[in-house]
Amino acid sequence: MxxxxxxxxxxxxxxxxxxxxxxxxxxxxxxxxxxxxxxxxxxxxxxxxxxxxxxxxxxxxxxxxxxxxxxxxxxxxxxxxxxxxxxxxxxxxxxxxxxxxxxxxxxxxxxxxxxxxxxxxxxxxxxxxxxxxxRARLPLGWQKALLATLVLPRVSEWHVLLSEMLLPAGDFLDADVLTKSSVLYQGRIQDKMLGADGSLQSITLAKPRRFLRDEFEKAKEADPNVDREAYWRSIAGNLFVLMASDVINLNLKYIHRNPIDFRSSQEERIVLRRLLERLSNDETDRDQTDRQAD
Structure with missing residues (x-):
């Protein structure tokens, strides 16, 4: 005993x-x-x-x-x-x-x-x-190294890479994700799911887009200066989940957050185009009505 x-x-x-x-x-x-x-x-x-x-x-x-x-x-x-x-x-x-x-x-x-x-x-x-x-407030390099030594080894590597731990204040994280089916996706890192051992299980993208690679390659053969941005297409929905088992390459981009995001989605461009057409038609009808009244 x-x-x-x-x-x-x-x-x-x-x-x-x-x-x-x-x-x-x-x-x-x-x-x-x-x-x-x-x-x-x-x-x-x-x-x-x-x-x-x-x-x-x-x-x-x-x-x-x-x-x-x-x-x-x-x-x-x-x-x-x-x-x-x-x-x-x-x-x-x-x-x-x-x-x-x-x-x-x-x-x-x-x-x-x-x-x-x-x-x-x-x-x-x-x-x-x-x-x-x-880390941003520590003035000396050895202090930052000591903080990293105490903190980073105790956290999953995927959490460090896919969270705001390494992001300066006011920045956000974008990702280009290439899958096994050779489809390229792009979006803002919204969330991720990790396993019990810290391994990556899935990635959730906000404002997801898909790249039309075949159409771009054909257009590039005809015109080497073709605009690459024109071959991105928005995916319906606000969030898009990719399983880690389907990912073969992941490119992360730390982007400074602007007060206004000027990049519009495909749906926003369609709505704006239709609104401009409607305003133009209304203006034309109003001019015709004014001429008939005169």
């Missing part, structure tokens, strides 16, 4: 902080999932737990909470009783008395350890959410 208890206690120190940190980070952004061996996972957990444990230990000793919970002699009695059966039989009452103090000392340390982990994870969440603004 004592062996099970100490195993759980060891797991609370080594694996608990990392588990809580990953759980909290998962609420902010899709995390980057690392495929590691068992030894690499243990080593990583130990490294992640050392720093907050050291801070928690100094905190507990500085406030006197650790000394009030127990003393070094309590630790010696407990570990001696676990190691030696003869010592346990000879000092059974002292062992259980020290075991109570031992539990109080660990509770004192674990509360501070997990509080530090939660605060660190929440701070990292805020840094991830406001990464572009923080």
């Amino acid at each position: 004592l062996a099970i208890g100490f195993t759980l206690l060891l797991g609370a120190y080594l694996f608990g902080p990392g588990l809580i940190a990953r759980l909290i980070l998962g609420f902010a952004v899709p995390r980057k999932t690392l495929v590691q061996s068992r030894s690499e996972e243990v080593t990583r957990s130990i490294v992640q737990a050392v720093v907050p444990f050291g801070i928690a230990l100094v905190w507990a000793r500085a406030t006197g909470a650790l000394q009030q919970s127990g003393h070094l002699t309590d630790l010696q009695t407990v570990f001696s009783g676990i190691y030696s059966t003869s010592f346990f039989d000879a000092h059974r009452q002292d062992f259980f008395s020290s075991l109570h103090a031992f539990c109080q000392m660990n509770l004192c340390l674990l509360l501070r350890l997990y509080l530090l982990v939660v605060l660190f994870a929440l701070t990292l969440n805020l840094a991830i959410r406001n990464y572009s603004q923080l």
Whole structure:
């Protein structure tokens, strides 16, 4: 029973902080999932737990909470009783008395350890959410490098590329997507879906357009200076979903947001053309009516 208890206690120190940190980070952004061996996972957990444990230990000793919970002699009695059966039989009452103090000392340390982990994870969440603004405000290159080292390795690469993390304030993200069927699509990145391992599942484009490649190639043979923009056609609907399994090439463009977007869609051009024709016909009918009245 004592062996099970100490195993759980060891797991609370080594694996608990990392588990809580990953759980909290998962609420902010899709995390980057690392495929590691068992030894690499243990080593990583130990490294992640050392720093907050050291801070928690100094905190507990500085406030006197650790000394009030127990003393070094309590630790010696407990570990001696676990190691030696003869010592346990000879000092059974002292062992259980020290075991109570031992539990109080660990509770004192674990509360501070997990509080530090939660605060660190929440701070990292805020840094991830406001990464572009923080990076723009940092004046020195090493500060930006430190921020990137702390934030980017913990986030899925696809979230970094397809979100506003790397975008300057006021910019948006456009994409040219080439599919396996050799169809080229274009649109503004509206959303994406990521798998549990951080892999890309789908891309959602706003204001989607499709490029008429065959017609463009034929026109280009006749006229090398043909306008490429004339062979883009808007796709009906506001959002267009592309599955990542169909994508073979993805070109991202960071575009500065203008106060007014002067690029009109195909539907807008048709509506404007019809409106101009109607206004022109109304003006012609009005002139004819005025001449007849004269």
